[in-house]
Amino acid sequence: MNATNFEIPAIDATRLPGLLRSMPKAELHMHIEGSLEPEMIFRLAERNGVKLAYASVEALREAYAFTDLQSFLDIYYAGASVLLTQQDFYDMARAYLDRAVADNVVRAEMFFDPQTHTERGVAMATVIEGLHRACVDAEREQGISAALILCFLRHLPEEAALQTLEDALPFRDRFIGVGLDSSEVGHPPEKFARVFARARDLGLHLVAHAGEEGPPAYIWSALDVLGVERIDHGVQAVHDPDLMDRLARDRIALTVCPLSNEKLCVFPTLADHNIQRLLDAGLAATVNSDDPAYFGGYMNTNFTRLFEQVPGLTAQHAYQLAFNSIEASFAAVADKQRWQVQLRECFERA
Ligand code: HPA
Numbered sequence: 001m002n003a004t005n006f007e008i009p010a011i012d013a014t015r016l017p018g019l020l021r022s023m024p025k026a027e028l029h030m031h032i033e034g035s036l037e038p039e040m041i042f043r044l045a046e047r048n049g050v051k052l053a054y055a056s057v058e059a060l061r062e063a064y065a066f067t068d069l070q071s072f073l074d075i076y077y078a079g080a081s082v083l084l085t086q087q088d089f090y091d092m093a094r095a096y097l098d099r100a101v102a103d104n105v106v107r108a109e110m111f112f113d114p115q116t117h118t119e120r121g122v123a124m125a126t127v128i129e130g131l132h133r134a135c136v137d138a139e140r141e142q143g144i145s146a147a148l149i150l151c152f153l154r155h156l157p158e159e160a161a162l163q164t165l166e167d168a169l170p171f172r173d174r175f176i177g178v179g180l181d182s183s184e185v186g187h188p189p190e191k192f193a194r195v196f197a198r199a200r201d202l203g204l205h206l207v208a209h210a211g212e213e214g215p216p217a218y219i220w221s222a223l224d225v226l227g228v229e230r231i232d233h234g235v236q237a238v239h240d241p242d243l244m245d246r247l248a249r250d251r252i253a254l255t256v257c258p259l260s261n262e263k264l265c266v267f268p269t270l271a272d273h274n275i276q277r278l279l280d281a282g283l284a285a286t287v288n289s290d291d292p293a294y295f296g297g298y299m300n301t302n303f304t305r306l307f308e309q310v311p312g313l314t315a316q317h318a319y320q321l322a323f324n325s326i327e328a329s330f331a332a333v334a335d336k337q338r339w340q341v342q343l344r345e346c347f348e349r350a
């Protein structure tokens, strides 16, 4: 099914990797703390006098052998412990936005986890002002449109999320929405009903991780209890035909993360990924990098490896994925229309 009404011209398969790289795209699911490369972790640890549990960049990288979400999160939170000053948050976000620009990402909506930092004594202002300044400078100097989404850690109580939202309100104009991340199983979306209701009253966009490792029921409650506009991951939806119908009917975007799913063993191999099934059922699936420094690649690596490994994916799917990402972004309508024109021209030229 094609929700764009644009049948792309016949494209030689050898041109597909180049197209995947050059097409304009939006990244809607990436955790800025997950863009900390081992080299930067060591540089910041030295700058801030933080002691690391690993002797070298190589030793740290070797520890990136994950069996599930929790095995990753343990290392991810340890890596984030080197972030202390506003400059640290700025440097991390500028480095990611540089990589995004190189991958022809025209819009980046970046998750950040304030509780990971405020629990260590870092001020909310330090986190948000550093990240925000990076967005402003990247936009001005490189033309990328960048925005922030504040995520609550779901393994912590809802009271902590409510307090985090209140603490962030002096910076209300610095982020566009709220999300829900960290350990999924055992922490269903409905645990956060009150804080999402409060965020909605504040006019914030709402998203949540659901159906990464957790069951379809978590996707239903993210939609019907939290009222989210997009589902982060959502790949477990295929186990519930009624849910598939609902997601297709309402064009609820799924922000799918192929290399993340491979590294966290959500699918046995990348070739087993169900993204083609999602797209062919008319769901607004998108491709994203999640935690690019930990999972083996940024946006274009996610696209090119996915299309190398999943045999049925075509140029029409590539167009649909990029179209969906722009459509599902929270950017201004005029910007979205401009990027969709650029996308179409990119395929017409190919
Ligand atoms: O993939 C993820 N899932 C849940 N929480 C996360 N925090 C960073 N990455 C992830």
Ligand SMILES: [Zn+2]
Pocket: 029, 031, 181, 209, 232, 290
């Ligand atoms: Zn994620």
